[in-house]
Amino acid sequence: MNPPRSPRLTLFALAGAAALLAAAAAFFAAPALVSGAPDVVARAVTPRGPLLSEELANIEIFKRTAPSVVHITSLGTQRDLFSLRVQEVPQGTGTGFVWDDNGHIVTNFHVIQGANGARVTLADQSTWDAELVGAFPARDLAVLRIKAPRDKLPPIAIGTSRDLQVGQRVYAIGNPFGLDHTLTLGIVSALNREIESFGGRTIRGAIQTDAAINPGNSGGPLLDSAGRLIGVNSQIASPSGASAGIGFSIPVDEVNRVVPRLIRDGRFVRPTIGVGAGSAELQRALKLPRGVVLVQVAPGSSAARAGLQPFRRGARGEIIGGDVITAIDGEPVKDLDDMLTLLEHHQPGQQVTLTVWRDGKTRKQAVTLDNPD
Numbered sequence: 001m002n003p004p005r006s007p008r009l010t011l012f013a014l015a016g017a018a019a020l021l022a023a024a025a026a027f028f029a030a031p032a033l034v035s036g037a038p039d040v041v042a043r044a045v046t047p048r049g050p051l052l053s054e055e056l057a058n059i060e061i062f063k064r065t066a067p068s069v070v071h072i073t074s075l076g077t078q079r080d081l082f083s084l085r086v087q088e089v090p091q092g093t094g095t096g097f098v099w100d101d102n103g104h105i106v107t108n109f110h111v112i113q114g115a116n117g118a119r120v121t122l123a124d125q126s127t128w129d130a131e132l133v134g135a136f137p138a139r140d141l142a143v144l145r146i147k148a149p150r151d152k153l154p155p156i157a158i159g160t161s162r163d164l165q166v167g168q169r170v171y172a173i174g175n176p177f178g179l180d181h182t183l184t185l186g187i188v189s190a191l192n193r194e195i196e197s198f199g200g201r202t203i204r205g206a207i208q209t210d211a212a213i214n215p216g217n218s219g220g221p222l223l224d225s226a227g228r229l230i231g232v233n234s235q236i237a238s239p240s241g242a243s244a245g246i247g248f249s250i251p252v253d254e255v256n257r258v259v260p261r262l263i264r265d266g267r268f269v270r271p272t273i274g275v276g277a278g279s280a281e282l283q284r285a286l287k288l289p290r291g292v293v294l295v296q297v298a299p300g301s302s303a304a305r306a307g308l309q310p311f312r313r314g315a316r317g318e319i320i321g322g323d324v325i326t327a328i329d330g331e332p333v334k335d336l337d338d339m340l341t342l343l344e345h346h347q348p349g350q351q352v353t354l355t356v357w358r359d360g361k362t363r364k365q366a367v368t369l370d371n372p373d
Contacts, residue, residue: 066183119144130145166189190207230252289326292335302372326357
């Protein structure tokens with residue numbers, strides 16, 4: 001049998017319970033009052049005012065040019081472990097841009113190197129299978145083609161690179177790390193840089209810029225302040241692999257020379273004169289002038305028809321003097337790479353004038369360029 005309760009204790013318990021209920025209601029209904037903190041309201045927005053003229057220029061260039069910039073996914077093949085079915089899988093990504101409304105897309109050769117196929121994503125996010133039209137690895141350039149409607153293919157505006165000046169503002173648009181349409185800006189940091197391309201060939205006249213270029217930007221456009229193409233972003237100098245403020249672009253004058261020939265011929269045909277060049281060690285040993293030391297002249301070639309002679313050994317092992325090409329059309333030639341670069345500015349069947357050194361004497365010799373085939 002329970003002992004009787006005191007009326008005073010019962011009233012006290014009821015009062016305590018009521019107080020707890022009131023405190024709980026206050027906590028849930030008005031937590032700010034419980035914590036003692038005042039009510040917090042959003043700050044008033046300060047009017048911004050008009051954008052700066054430089055900002056407006058950046059925005060206008062991006063809006064005008066971005067529709068011409070595309071995202072490229074190179075494709076490799078992979079065999080399914082269980083079904084043994086071969087399927088295409090993404091291999092790498094890069095950037096490109098619309099060259100014309102026929103669907104030609106320009107990018108770097110290294111973006112699609114070793115790929116079995118490629119897909120191009122346009123600014124409206126539509127994706128198209130691409131075919132390779134032609135490539136020129138020595139200049140790290142390639143042309144793809146997609147069968148998209150012309151109204152989806154706004155060609156990029158073409159500028160010039162021969163009149164660039166250090167300090168000019170430049171813009172780079174690309175897809176770094178797979179991100180869509182990123183704009184960076186900087187200046188022309190230096191001109192006439194030399195960068196190495198595939199096969200050890202040198203790309204001369206490269207544009208150096210501090211506009212951020214990261215993996216995925218390769219093949220994208222470098223623009224001037226008028227929004228015109230002045231270069232194709234190709235390489236960076238960075239120990240970490242990310243942008244360190246030193247990027248290099250292939251000058252547009254070179255691009256505008258190579259791309260039409262890739263579209264027309266499917267490859268870049270470099271004319272030849274039919275000669276083989278000696279080593280730098282031979283040149284130094286014989287104390288010859290700077291140029292291309294001929295050690296081979298192909299029978300029937302334009303060089304043979306022009307009477308050029310190679311250095312060779314006689315019956316007793318002595319060296320018989322030959323020719324050294326020191327200039328083409330007045331442009332100095334210091335090595336074979338120089339000569340090949342100058343020949344690339346011509347086509348088979350055209351005539352050039354060689355400056356040739358032999359036995360201390362210099363002469364001019366007209367030569368008709370051969371087709372390498």
